[in-house]
Amino acid sequence: MQQRQHLDVALRELNLNVVKMGSAVQSALRTAMEALERADLATAEAVVDGDEVVNRLQREIEAQCIRLIATQQPVATDLRQIVAGLHIATDLERMGDNAVDIAKTVLRMGADIGQTWAGISHMAGRIDKMLSTALNAYVEQDQQLARELAAEDDEVDHAYRRLLEELLRSVIADPNDAPAMMSQSFIARHLERIGDHVTNIGESVIYIVSGERSDLN
Amino acid sequence: MGKSISTRGVCAWYGAQLTLKGIDMSIDANQVTAIIGPSGCGKSTFIRCLNRLHETVSGARVEGSIRVGDVDIREIDPVDVRRMVGMVFQKPNPFPTLSIYDNVALGLRLGGIRAKSELAQRVEHSLRLAALWDEVKDRLYAPATALSGGQQQRLCIARALAVEPDVLLMDEPASALDPVSTHRIEELVEALKGTFTVVIVTHNMQQAARIADKTAFFLNGELVEFGETTQVFTTPSDKRTEDYITGRFG
Numbered sequence: 093m094q095q096r097q098h099l100d101v102a103l104r105e106l107n108l109n110v111v112k113m114g115s116a117v118q119s120a121l122r123t124a125m126e127a128l129e130r131a132d133l134a135t136a137e138a139v140v141d142g143d144e145v146v147n148r149l150q151r152e153i154e155a156q157c158i159r160l161i162a163t164q165q166p167v168a169t170d171l172r173q174i175v176a177g178l179h180i181a182t183d184l185e186r187m188g189d190n191a192v193d194i195a196k197t198v199l200r201m202g203a204d205i206g207q208t209w210a211g212i213s214h215m216a217g218r219i220d221k222m223l224s225t226a227l228n229a230y231v232e233q234d235q236q237l238a239r240e241l242a243a244e245d246d247e248v249d250h251a252y253r254r255l256l257e258e259l260l261r262s263v264i265a266d267p268n269d270a271p272a273m274m275s276q277s278f279i280a281r282h283l284e285r286i287g288d289h290v291t292n293i294g295e296s297v298i299y300i301v302s303g304e305r306s307d308l309n
Numbered sequence: 310m311g312k313s314i315s316t317r318g319v320c321a322w323y324g325a326q327l328t329l330k331g332i333d334m335s336i337d338a339n340q341v342t343a344i345i346g347p348s349g350c351g352k353s354t355f356i357r358c359l360n361r362l363h364e365t366v367s368g369a370r371v372e373g374s375i376r377v378g379d380v381d382i383r384e385i386d387p388v389d390v391r392r393m394v395g396m397v398f399q400k401p402n403p404f405p406t407l408s409i410y411d412n413v414a415l416g417l418r419l420g421g422i423r424a425k426s427e428l429a430q431r432v433e434h435s436l437r438l439a440a441l442w443d444e445v446k447d448r449l450y451a452p453a454t455a456l457s458g459g460q461q462q463r464l465c466i467a468r469a470l471a472v473e474p475d476v477l478l479m480d481e482p483a484s485a486l487d488p489v490s491t492h493r494i495e496e497l498v499e500a501l502k503g504t505f506t507v508v509i510v511t512h513n514m515q516q517a518a519r520i521a522d523k524t525a526f527f528l529n530g531e532l533v534e535f536g537e538t539t540q541v542f543t544t545p546s547d548k549r550t551e552d553y554i555t556g557r558f559g
Contacts, residue, residue: 165515303544
């Protein structure tokens with residue numbers, strides 16, 4: 093039973109670190125969007141610098157999971173929680189990279205990036221909400237909540253396609269806008285990718301709770 | 310080739326105490342089936358029913374049907390049953406006064422084999438099957454007790470295999486051995502399943518996860534769950550299995 097208590101404590105620490113990392117990524121995404129909307133280079137720089145925190149948390153989670161597998165020989169829900177922890181940390185790290193990519197686009201374009209398209213702000217808002225849903229589903233081990241992410245992601249994908257059409261029409265109308273429109277489309281692409289990673293987190297939650305391999309994307 | 314085992318409604322008693330409560334199980338031929346569960350759950354009693362050893366205990370009895378292949382083992386002589394269903398115990402139990410060779414040859418001699426050349430051939434074959442031949446071929450007439458614990462256990466496996474059973478039962482065969490000897494036994498089990506059906510009782514769940522194709526979880530004399538080992542250890546379907554294998558009780 094002593095061994096079990098030790099494992100329970102270690103799994104709680106793992107959960108806390110995953111939530112901490114999720115929160116760091118959410119904060120990086122919000123800050124990157126702020127930098128974009130204000131064309132604020134200093135804020136964009138802060139997102140790039142802050143990525144080290146996300147990367148460090150991923151390494152910590154990975155080390156925790158490897159240690160638990162090596163020393164506790166976990167099985168059943170314990171094993172699924174640890175394997176899912178590794179996957180979620182990988183997804184969060186890539187989402188952090190996507191936030192950095194948005195910030196780097198702001199740094200590259202500066203004020204030339206122009207007005208942020210409403211469609212991008214709309215996508216970012218939805219994705220922020222999706223990430224909150226995914227983290228809540230993880231904390232509550234709520235697979236129903238996790239399954240809701242599939243519909244949310246469909247909405248983000250539709251919004252992405254609509255936005256690309258709008259950007260294309262704009263470039264056709266005024267080819268001088270092409271560089272800014274290209275940048276906006278890249279940013280939209282990064283947001284769409286973040287949405288896909290969020291659905292992966294939902295799939296990991298379903299795996300922890302039921303052992304089922306699902307496809308929410 | 311090994312044979313399948315089918316049990317239907319197997320109940321076992323020690324005196325008035327019911328220790329197995331209607332076990333229905335279909336064990337595939339040429340596979341390793343692990344039986345896990347806390348102490349007193351009935352797992353050893355169950356495998357002792359499979360070769361009619363349980364009923365040798367005073368006051369013990371068994372009901373239900375147990376078939377090995379097409380044979381109902383309760384309808385044939387217990388000596389014949391034990392030739393079909395060999396058993397290896399927790400503690401190596403070679404005959405201490407006999408040589409390595411004679412430990413393996415004894416069962417063959419009792420079975421009526423007298424020709425020296427055939428005996429020698431079958432002893433060598435059994436020792437090779439048990440992965441012991443290379444270690445003992447130069448000292449076959451040394452006492453069995455001169456061997457290490459792990460070697461003695463492999464000698465007992467060779468002894469069980471010599472009579473060419475269809476099924477090999479193993480009751481915690483590695484629990485008294487060091488990690489290296491345990492590893493050798495596990496490798497051996499893996500190799501033997503091509504020829505025999507292996508049923509192994511183990512307290513070591515990692516061992517079950519490593520070597521068994523299927524795993525059965527027993528609790529309080531009942532079969533709670535029986536399935537593919539990977540499924541039992543990653544997504545058990547019964548909460549009691551989950552609680553046991555994750556160390557929440559037992």
